[in-house]
Amino acid sequence: xxxxxxxxxxxxxxxxxxxxxxxxxxxxxxxxxxxxxxxxxxxxxxxxxxxxxxxxxxxxxxxxxxxxxxxxxxxxxxxxxxxxxxxxxxxxxxxxxxxxxxxxxxxxxxxxxxxxxxxxxxxxxxxxxxxxxxxxxxxxxxxxxxxxxxxxxxxxxxxxxxxxxxxxxxxxxxxxxxxxxxxxxxxxxxxxxxxxxxxxxxxxxxxxxxxxxxxxxxxxxxxxxxxxxxxxxxxxxxxxxxxxxxxxxxxxxxxxxxxxxxxxxxxxxxxxxxxxxxxxxxxxxxxxxxxxxxxxxxxxxxxxxxxxxxxxxxxxxxxxxxxxxxxxxxxxxxxxxxxxxxxxxxxxxxxxxxxxxxxxxxxxxxxxxxxxxxxxxxxxxxxxxxxxxxxxxxxxxxxxxxxxxxxxxxxxxxxxxxxxxxxxxxxxxxxxxxxxxxxxxxxxxxxxxxxxxxxxxxxxxxxxxxxxxxxxxxxxxxxxxx
Ligand code: BYC
Numbered sequence: 001x002x003x004x005x006x007x008x009x010x011x012x013x014x015x016x017x018x019x020x021x022x023x024x025x026x027x028x029x030x031x032x033x034x035x036x037x038x039x040x041x042x043x044x045x046x047x048x049x050x051x052x053x054x055x056x057x058x059x060x061x062x063x064x065x066x067x068x069x070x071x072x073x074x075x076x077x078x079x080x081x082x083x084x085x086x087x088x089x090x091x092x093x094x095x096x097x098x099x100x101x102x103x104x105x106x107x108x109x110x111x112x113x114x115x116x117x118x119x120x121x122x123x124x125x126x127x128x129x130x131x132x133x134x135x136x137x138x139x140x141x142x143x144x145x146x147x148x149x150x151x152x153x154x155x156x157x158x159x160x161x162x163x164x165x166x167x168x169x170x171x172x173x174x175x176x177x178x179x180x181x182x183x184x185x186x187x188x189x190x191x192x193x194x195x196x197x198x199x200x201x202x203x204x205x206x207x208x209x210x211x212x213x214x215x216x217x218x219x220x221x222x223x224x225x226x227x228x229x230x231x232x233x234x235x236x237x238x239x240x241x242x243x244x245x246x247x248x249x250x251x252x253x254x255x256x257x258x259x260x261x262x263x264x265x266x267x268x269x270x271x272x273x274x275x276x277x278x279x280x281x282x283x284x285x286x287x288x289x290x291x292x293x294x295x296x297x298x299x300x301x302x303x304x305x306x307x308x309x310x311x312x313x314x315x316x317x318x319x320x321x322x323x324x325x326x327x328x329x330x331x332x333x334x335x336x337x338x339x340x341x342x343x344x345x346x347x348x349x350x351x352x353x354x355x356x357x358x359x360x361x362x363x364x365x366x367x368x369x370x371x372x373x374x375x376x377x378x379x380x381x382x383x384x385x386x387x388x389x390x391x392x393x394x395x396x397x398x399x400x401x402x403x404x405x406x407x408x409x410x411x412x413x414x415x416x417x418x419x420x421x422x423x424x425x426x427x428x429x430x431x432x433x434x435x436x437x438x439x440x441x442x443x444x445x446x447x448x449x450x451x452x453x454x455x456x457x458x459x460x461x462x463x464x465x466x467x468x469x470x471x472x473x474x475x476x477x478x479x480x481x482x
Contacts, residue, residue, distance in 0.1 A: 005059060006057065006058055006059055006060070006079060006081060007019060008058075008077065010025070011029055011032060012025070012028050012029070012032070012078070012079060012080060012159075013057075013077045013078075013079030013080070013081075014079050014080040014081065014163075015060060015080075015081055015082060016080050016081075016082055016163070016167075018080065021167075024163070024166055024167045027166040027174060028080075028162070028163065028166055031162060031166070031177055031178075031181075034178070034181050035078075035155075035158075035159075035162075035181060036074060037181075038125065038181045039073070039074060039128075039155060040074060042125070042128065042129045042132060042184070043073065043074075043128055043132060043151060043155070044073065044128075044131075044132055044134075044135045044147070044148060044151055045132050045133055045135060045136065046135055046136060047073070047135045047144075047148070047477065047479065048072070048073055048074055049072055050072070050073075050477050050478055050479050051070040051071070051072060051477070051478040052070065052071055052072070052073060052144075052145055052148045052149075052476070052477050052478075053068060053069070053070055053145055053467070053468070053470075053474070053475075053476045053477070054068065054069070054070075054071045054073075054076065054145070054148065054149055054152060055067065055068050055149065055468070056068075056069070056071070056076065056077055057079065057081055057156070057239075057243070060081050060082070060083050060084060060239050060242075062242065065242060068467075068468045070478065073148060073151075073152060076152045076155070078152070078155055078156050078159045079156065079159065080159055080160065080163040081156075081160070081239050082232065082235040082236050082238075082239055083235045083236075083238035083239040083242075084235070085231065085235060088100075089101040089231060089234075091229030091321040092227055092229070092321075092324060092328055092329055092335060093227065093229075093318065093321060093324050093325075093328050093335035093336065094229065094318055094319050094320055094321035094322075094324075094335070094336065095319050095320070095321065095336065096229060096320075096321045097321070097335050097336060099229075101229050101230070101231040101234070102229055102230050102231060103231055103232070104168065105168045105169065105230065106230070106320075108320075109320045109322060110169070112313075112316060112317060112320060112322060113230055113233070113322055114165070114169050114172060114173070114176065116225065116233075116317065116322060116323060117161050117164050117165060117169075117176075117233065118161075118165070118176050118179075118180070118193075119193055119194065120161055120221065120222075120225065121157075121158055121161030121162065121165070121176075121180050122180060122183065122192055122193045122194070122197070123192070123193075123194060123197050123218070124154045124155070124157040124158040124161065125154070125155070125158050125180060125181070125192075126183075126185045126192035126194075126197035126198075127150075127151075127154050127185075127197065127210070127214070128151045128154050128155060129184060129185035129186075129192075130185050130186075130197065130199070130200065130201040130210070131147060131150075131151060131201050131207060131210075134147055134201065134203075134204060134207055135147060135148070136449060137203070137204065137447035137448065137449050138204070138449055138450070138451070139204055139447075139449075139450050139456055139457035139459070139460045140450050140451075140455065140456045140457065140460070140462075141451060141452075141453055141475060141476040141477045141479075142456075142462075142463060142466065142467065142474075142476050143204070143254070143460075144451075144476065144477050145467065145476035145477050146250045146254075146467070147207065147250075148477070149246065149250075149467075150211060150215075150246075150247050150250060153243045153246075153247070156243070157240050157243070158180065160236045160239075160240055161180075161236075162177045162180065163236070164232060164233060164236060165177045167232070168232065185197055185198055186198045186199075186200065194304075194305055195301070195304050195305075195405055195406065196214055196217075196301040196302055196304060196305050199301060202440065202444070203440075203443045203444060203447050204254070204447060204460075205255075205258060205286060205291070205294050205443055206294065206298070207254070208250070208251050208254030208255045208258065209251065209255065209294050209295060209297070209298035210251070210298055211247050211248060211250045211251030211254065212248060212251030212252050212254070212255055212298070212375075212378060213251070213295075213298040213299050213301075213302040213375065214298065214301070214302045214305070215244060215247040215248050215251060216248055216251075216302070216371065216374060216375060217302050217305045217306070217371065218244055218247070219241065219244050219245075219248065219374075220306075220326055220367055220370060220371045220374070221305075221367075222237040222240050222241050222244060223237075223241065223326050223327060224323050224324050224325060224326060224328075224367060225237045225323055225324075226238045226241065227323070227324030227325070227327075227328040227329065228321070228322050228323060228324065229320075229321030229322065230321075230322060233322075248378075252378045252381070253463060253464075254460075255291070255295075255378075255382060256381065256382055256385055257460045257461040257462070257463065258285075258286055258291060258459060258460050258461075259288070259291060259382050259385050259386060259395075260385050260389070260461040261285050261458075261459055261460050261461040262280065262285040262286055262287065262288060262291070262459070263288075263385065263386055263389035263390075263391045264389060264461065265280075265283040265284070265285045266280060266283070266285075266389075266391060267389055267390065267391075269283055271283075272391070272392070274287065274288045274289065274391055274392065274393040275289060277289060277290070281442060283458075284446065284458035284459060285458065285459045286442075286443060286446065286459050288386070288391070288393045288395070289393075290435065290439050290442070290443070291395065292395055292396070293433060293434055293435045293439060294435060295379075295395055295397070295398075296398045296402065296403065296416060296433050296434060297403070297434050297435060299375065299397055299398060300398060300402050300403035300404060301403075301405075302371075303368060303371075303400055303404060304404060304405050304406040304407070306364045306365075306367055306368040306371065306407075307364045307406065307407070308364060308406065308407045308408070309344050309345070309346070309357075309362065309364060309365040309368075309407050309408045310344060310357055310361045310362060310364075310365070310408075311361065311363065311364045312361065314361070314363040314364045315358075315360040315361045315363065317363075318337065318360060318363050319360060325363065325366060325367065325370075326366075326367055326370040326371075337358075337359040337360045338360070340358075340359035341356040341357060341358060341359055341362075342356070342357060342358075342359045342362035342365065342366055343355070343356055343357075343362075344356070344357040344362050344365045344408075345365070345400060345401070345408070346408050347401075347408055347409060347412055350420065351420075352401055352409075352414070352418055352420070364407075368400070372397065372400065375397060376397060379395055379396070379397060382395050383395055396416075398416035398417075398433070399414060399415070399416055399417055399418035401414040401418055402414050402415065402416050402418070402433070403433070403434065413425070413426035415429065415433065416433050446458065446459045451477075451479055453473045453474065453475045453476075454472050454473035
């Protein structure tokens with residue numbers, strides 16, 4: 001079988017030989033109608049009949065894996081795609097390091113592995129649910145198309161995890177696959193599993209921040225799972241990472257374009273003080289301090305997704321060879337970590353201090369540290385746009401202890417610089433750090449749809465280049481066909 005080519009003949013495009021795997025094919029075909037019902041109920045609201053210029057994976061060859069065409073979203077070909085198998089691959093870390101990678105689920109780790117797959121799977125439909133109302137207020141057809149691209153690919157990532165569940169986890173896997181369609185983001189009775197995926201994505205600035213910060217957690221977690229000794233999971237995540245890159249591009253360039261428009265409008269109006277918020281807002285753009293507050297919110301919510309700083313779950317998953325570190329294959333150590341230590345930021349006697357912890361227990365912390373480094377790269381690019389336009393302002397990531405709900409700092413109040421606050425101080429200053437109701441109302445007031453090709457809402461600059469090199473007036477979504 002040529003793994004790079006995708007079989008498009010059946011209901012479910014795939015490069016895993018589904019045609020010859022009758023049991024799994026039937027199971028997935030049975031799951032399919034429930035998925036389509038979920039997509040129609042919980043996927044993008046409206047626009048389901050519109051023609052959207054989407055990319056679809058047609059190969060897993062990194063040099064040319066996607067084709068672009070107009071598609072109605074419910075007819076998108078969601079498929080099961082794994083990156084090519086590496087002959088002779090060995091388990092790269094943990095107590096089984098050096099043994100042949102598993103092609104079947106190792107019995108002793110079945111429950112742990114299933115939990116990792118289910119948590120990963122749960123985030124994918126959750127994000128689609130969070131973003132389902134945004135189409136109506138898209139600032140351009142270009143942005144609307146990017147939203148829908150992200151949505152259909154998150155849907156595909158759900159398929160990726162459901163394939164693993166159906167193929168490798170028998171009856172339990174089938175039940176988990178059903179449950180993935182039953183939980184709902186933000187539902188008080190059946191919420192999604194992780195906190196940040198139950199928050200609202202109420203406006204487009206939130207969407208860009210989410211795809212910048214939260215999809216980047218996706219990248220880190222997928223990188224860690226791509227190292228897995230369970231080879232089908234590794235191969236699945238490797239291909240998902242190819243798609244994930246575009247999601248973070250949408251986030252990074254989205255925020256860049258918002259910042260650029262604000263700074264350009266300020267310059268044009270002769271406003272030099274970025275804190276002259278009322279005047280800036282009158283220009284129909286989002287002031288930089290409010291953009292900073294949104295970054296504070298989404299960064300801190302996303303840090304919670306790394307779990308507790310000290311985690312036995314993380315230690316067990318590494319020891320077992322199931323979940324590695326960020327780019328484990330590029331690290332130079334024994335890949336077993338039985339004796340090393342890692343500095344963990346903790347709350348000790350009312351102060352935030354580093355304390356060495358066993359490296360195995362500190363793996364969530366370490367992944368989070370790698371994440372913060374990765375986040376800062378794009379923030380640097382945002383600041384360059386601001387500096388180039390001559391505005392005295394810098395976006396800064398808040399301290400990692402700020403506004404936390406999981407882990408070491410969840411029971412204390414900390415400001416963006418890492419100073420501990422009393423509950424009263426926190427209540428008083430909260431809206432200096434996080435969007436207030438009036439900030440939210442202002443942003444909402446700007447969320448007016450702009451559905452004419454080549455036009456953009458007042459608060460966002462056009463992109464530098466089109467998707468698939470299309471010209472500026474390209475009709476990325478044909479709404480009229482709805
Ligand atoms: N919310 O030992 P701990 C993405 C629970 S994003 C609620 O520290 P662990 C995407 C935890 O479950 C990437 N509960 O946990 C992005 C545990 O409960 P149990 C998604 C939480 O396992 C954008 C208990 O607290 N993928 O792909 O070390 C759009 C003890 O915690 C939370 C993954 O996350 C929370 N935030 O770390 C679309 C990878 N945090 O079991 C998609 C798979 C912790 O004791 N998941 N808890 O009842 C994992 O690797 C880990 O499970 C976690 C948590 C990193 C999530």
